[in-house]
Amino acid sequence: METNLGSASFIGDHEEWFAAYAANRCAIEAARPSGDVGPMHLKTRHSMAVLNNARRMVDSERFSVVQGRICLLAALYHDVGRFEQYLRFHTFKDKESCNHGQLGLRILKQEKRLDGEDPAIRKAVLAAVILHNRFALPEGLPEDTAIAAHVVRDADKLDILQVMDEHLKGPKPYNPTVVLSLPDTAGMYSEAVIQAALEGRVAAYADLRSVNDFRLLLGTWFFDMHFDSSRRQFVEDGHALNLLQGLPDFPPYKAVRQGLLEKLGALRDAPSY
Template sequence: MTQEDIRFFRTWFEEYTKRFPSEDPEIEANLWYKKEHSIRVREYMLTLGHDLRLNENQMFLAEVIGLFHDVGRFEQYVRYHTFKDYQSEDHAKLGLSVLEREQVFLGRGSEQEKDLIFTAILNHNQRVVHKKVLGNTLKLCKLIRDADKLDILEQVISFYENPARTPHFAIERNHKDERYSSDIIQGILRGKQISYTSVKTPVDIKLIRLAWLLDLNYPAALDLAKRKQFLPRLFAFIPQTKDTLRVLQYIEKVIDNSQ
């Protein structure tokens, strides 16, 4: 893959995201948020990749994966008016169909590089990476999962702290409902990553996102999460009970032991 290929991918992405104008301010805002998210995730990929001392070609691949990982989100939101995969369709698979339909990789990069990029995109939103993914592909799969989580956590927490800064942001807004599911509490305490399909209350979603801190693969990603104080900032919006404090203490212990 060459620098010329990277310039082409950047230009294509910029032009593609302009295809979804809407008079609905909510749709317009969320598509813009998703575009900016993709750009920030690309930057996280480069930051984390530099820490891992990836070579030039690996950095090219990391940038493309970061930029394209959510390319399916634009059609998803316009079609279904939601970013919830379980209420619409898997946005990673939809993204791959967009890239194929648009022939984005025609004459760009090798077939092996395309397969690696597609595998990383396909695995970025799964609870776990497929067990058959190995080697350099696995490294980049883990990288996109970390970069994606870092930016989502930052944007979600920032919204909780100041909703007016990102109006129309497609996220739960109810902080008054303090119910939560005991199954999710127990799942986190057993070290499991919980599916969104298990969510029954707004607190459940916050607990799942809190547990993402247990699923960061690289020390640089965890360092960033700690510097940005994601754990205490997010926990501030979770009701403090005996159960949730156990979750907080468990996550703090795992994070401390991983350093």
């Protein structure tokens, strides 16, 4: 496979359009009497951070030129539906509003953003956008779609880890939007989340009962990192370690906290990692 992306990795025109689109949506929100553009600004920053994480993966993995371009476009556009979602519903919770992946697909089609791309690239990017927020990807996806969807999902998680680490290191009370309106109650926990972590699988949002559960769920994302480069970044960035260290050092979190910290710490300190 080709590994030098060259000009195929240049998506500056797409980045310019995205920046203008996001700014326009923010201006609409700001013009409202009770408008709050803060969450939308966070999504703009998040989208660019996910793109940067995707670039790191594309530079490290052995993707073809076409696969690399698909990954970068999908990363840039994965949350394009969030802006309209917030304007319409004032929330980023899909269950209380709409599926932002599907909304993003409709926006990209309406705006004809990918009409200038090769049909195979356009198809794979749109598929990755609509699939990126599923709990698990379906079996049998075309290779280019599967690679792009996994890159976006890994890159997305890596930035969310940083955002959550920075927020949960700050003063309380936590922003309800950031912590999904979960209570920060030491004695409240989910057996399902703890069990998932003990079994080495990703915990489900639907099982969360507290902020500590959320910390633990974020740590379990390591089990869903798809590439060597994203697993390495997951450990080396240190955000997951910080989040796990914030868990209570007593039951029922103690054993799973210690186990995950030892696993990630060993990987971080390994000479070949």
